[in-house]
Amino acid sequence: MTLHQRNITATCRFPKTESDAEETLAQLKAELIGDGNAKKNLATFCQTYESAEVKELMDLSISKNMIDRDEYPETAKIEECCIHMIADLWNAPDAGNPAGTSTVGSSEACMLGGLAMYWKWRERRQLAGLDWSKPNLVSGPVQVCWEKFCRYWDIELRQTPMEDGLYAATPEQLLGLLDENTIGVVATFGLTFTGQYEPIEAICDALDQYESRTGRNLQVHVDAASGGFLAPFCAEEIRWDFQNPRVLSISASGHKFGLAPLGCGWILWRSHDDLPERLIFHVNYLGGDEEVFQLNFSRPAGPVISQYFEFLRLGYEGYRRIQMHSYEVAQWLSKKIKATCYFEMLSEGDPLEGIPALSWRLSKESSAAFNLYDLSVELRKKGWQVPSYTLPANAQAIVVQRILVRQDFTMSMARLFMKDLHEALNCLEASHIKAPATQETAGGFNHAG
Ligand SMILES: Cc1ncc(COP(=O)(O)O)c(C=O)c1O
Numbered sequence: 084m085t086l087h088q089r090n091i092t093a094t095c096r097f098p099k100t101e102s103d104a105e106e107t108l109a110q111l112k113a114e115l116i117g118d119g120n121a122k123k124n125l126a127t128f129c130q131t132y133e134s135a136e137v138k139e140l141m142d143l144s145i146s147k148n149m150i151d152r153d154e155y156p157e158t159a160k161i162e163e164c165c166i167h168m169i170a171d172l173w174n175a176p177d178a179g180n181p182a183g184t185s186t187v188g189s190s191e192a193c194m195l196g197g198l199a200m201y202w203k204w205r206e207r208r209q210l211a212g213l214d215w216s217k218p219n220l221v222s223g224p225v226q227v228c229w230e231k232f233c234r235y236w237d238i239e240l241r242q243t244p245m246e247d248g249l250y251a252a253t254p255e256q257l258l259g260l261l262d263e264n265t266i267g268v269v270a271t272f273g274l275t276f277t278g279q280y281e282p283i284e285a286i287c288d289a290l291d292q293y294e295s296r297t298g299r300n301l302q303v304h305v306d307a308a309s310g311g312f313l314a315p316f317c318a319e320e321i322r323w324d325f326q327n328p329r330v331l332s333i334s335a336s337g338h339k340f341g342l343a344p345l346g347c348g349w350i351l352w353r354s355h356d357d358l359p360e361r362l363i364f365h366v367n368y369l370g371g372d373e374e375v376f377q378l379n380f381s382r383p384a385g386p387v388i389s390q391y392f393e394f395l396r397l398g399y400e401g402y403r404r405i406q407m408h409s410y411e412v413a414q415w416l417s418k419k420i421k422a423t424c425y426f427e428m429l430s431e432g433d434p435l436e437g438i439p440a441l442s443w444r445l446s447k448e449s450s451a452a453f454n455l456y457d458l459s460v461e462l463r464k465k466g467w468q469v470p471s472y473t474l475p476a477n478a479q480a481i482v483v484q485r486i487l488v489r490q491d492f493t494m495s496m497a498r499l500f501m502k503d504l505h506e507a508l509n510c511l512e513a514s515h516i517k518a519p520a521t522q523e524t525a526g527g528f529n530h531a532g
Contacts, residue, residue: 122496124468125486128275128309128339132491136396137344137389147384149185150377153370158384161391168394169349172315173324173333182358183351184376185337185387189308190228191378192334192350195362196304197232197269199332199352202359204266213263221260222269223252223281224475225306229269238266245478250274250429251281254289261293261301267331268303272310272323276474277430277485278440280310284322287329302331309438311335311349312342316403317410317434331357337390340406340438342397342490347386405490409439412497413488417441419501423508425449429483442485453511455482456520461507463526467500471525 121131133141144158152159162185170181186192201218208215219239222229233240243256251274261268268290270281283305294300305311305323312335314321324333330353337347352358364375397405413432420426420443427446432439445451455471462469474481488497 119468120466122491123466125488125492125500126468126470127489128336128487130338130342130344131489133344133389136392140389140392141344141385144383144385144388147388149382149384149387150373150375150380151369152373155384158388162387165387165391165394166349166351169335170351173311173351175325175351175353177354180355181351182353182355183349185390186334186348186350186377187346187379187382188338188348189226189306189334189336190231190348192336192348193226193228193269193304193306193308194232194235194378195350195376196306196332196334196352197229197238197266198236198362199358200267200302200304201236201238202362203357206359217264218266219260219262219264220267220269221257221265223257223271224250224274224276225269225271226275226308229306239264241265242475244476245276245474247478247481250277250474250478251279252286254282254286257286258289258293261299263299265299265301267301270303270305272305272307272314273438273440275308276472276483277437277442278309278432278487279430279437280314280321280323283324283330284327287327290329301329303327303329305330305333307333307335309336309339309440312337312340312402313406313434313438316399317406321435325351325353338386340489341390342393342402342405343386343390345386346383347390406439407434409488409490409492410434412492412494413439413441415494416486416488416497416501420504423505425451425508432488439488440485441488442483444481444483451512452515454519455484456522456525457511458484458507459525460520461511462503465503465507467503472522 124131147155147158166181166183167178170178175181186195197220204218205215219241220233221241223243224245225242230240241260243252243260257268268286270283270286272280272283274281287303290301311333314323324330332350332352334348334350335341337343337349338345341347362376366373366375410432417428417431420441421428425445426443429442429444430437430440432441445455459469459471469484469486471482471484473479474483
């Protein structure tokens with residue numbers, strides 16, 4: 084059984100004979116035309132723009148394996164240099180000697196962050212002769228990678244509930260879930276559901292008070308999948324990073340707002356001491372002594388090399404220019420979407436509040452004759468992928484729509500989107516829908532999992 088139930092035909096058998104490469108390529112290209120247009124995919128957080136230089140670097144490094152540091156020492160230096168640069172960006176206390184690694188994306192980075200937290204907690208419990216059989220992890224509404232982490236490693240996930248009007252964890256909610264079996268707290272800096280930043284500094288302050296009350300010293304992993312490459316350039320006033328002594332580790336996706344092509348994530352720890360030595364493997368079969376702390380082994384080096392290229396060429400100034408432009412486009416769109424009078428905005432692309440994402444629900448006053456799934460279907464006819472989905476417990480009755488404004492979503496595209504949105508709304512109003520669409524019929528992937 085395959086994981087994805089698709090309409091696989093009988094022709095999908097392993098071919099017995101060879102075929103002409105050119106013909107096969109042409110056929111495959113024709114098949115791929117049926118895929119969505121990445122530029123109009125407003126659901127994804129990931130990069131959909133690659134410059135000519137990045138394409139050249141990806142091509143140049145197609146056979147370089149990131150794990151093989153002995154064969155590719157220059158690539159290894161590039162990865163190390165990126166880690167130093169990110170440590171600088173995230174205010175690591177010892178940015179000259181940072182502890183971190185590249186990963187295939189944020190999911191792997193989060194797994195490593197969670198594992199390090201879990202092992203440290205377990206070590207402490209074992210040393211004190213205490214029970215360590217019932218670990219739990221406390222968080223706000225997290226992306227599915229944390230559910231995976233908890234299920235794969237048998238850890239209870241305690242998430243704060245969302246409520247109508249409350250879409251991110253509050254420090255008080257988090258405190259209510261802690262106990263002696265809590266391995267740590269995960270705070271999301273750029274929530275998958277709405278794009279909002281959780282209040283990292285306030286959460287750390289609340290944990291200070293919790294420690295003085297209970298003696299329990301709990302640390303925070305910041306899942307900055309999107310915010311990690313936004314706030315350092317566009318919201319310097321937010322103290323979300325290693326400036327907070329309670330922040331133990333931070334992960335982010337290079338391939339989201341880090342502007343690297345797909346296949347690049349990062350995780351950094353506050354110090355080398357925060358990374359349990361036993362989680363690091365030493366292998367010698369590639370030629371030298373390789374330190375490995377990753378879930379997979381072989382991985383393409385192109386995304387990391389391209390990440391380095393973007394750091395070098397753009398610098399602080401370039402990142403700020405690109406990201407602020409995304410916020411401007413997001414804010415323009417937010418005003419126009421509000422002006423349709425159908426929607427209530429949950430996030431509006433304010434750099435101090437979250438990432439350049441917009442999310443909205445049908446406003447309570449709206450007498451729309453359609454639901455948001457119908458609107459997703461109508462927009463899809465025009466090539467736009469705008470996911471509709473329900474929020475997690477206790478706000479599961481609320482259906483929202485969300486769009487991400489990435490670097491290649493220009494103002495001209497935003498105007499085109501608004502034109503198409505107006506047309507879709509008019510069409511829906513005129514059509515008197517008899518069978519409203521549902522999450523199943525509307526389809527669409529919202530990246531929450
Ligand atoms: C907050 C958050 N964490 C983790 C992830 C997983 O990231 P990746 O797709 O890079 O594995 C996402 C993806 O959208 C996310 O939004």
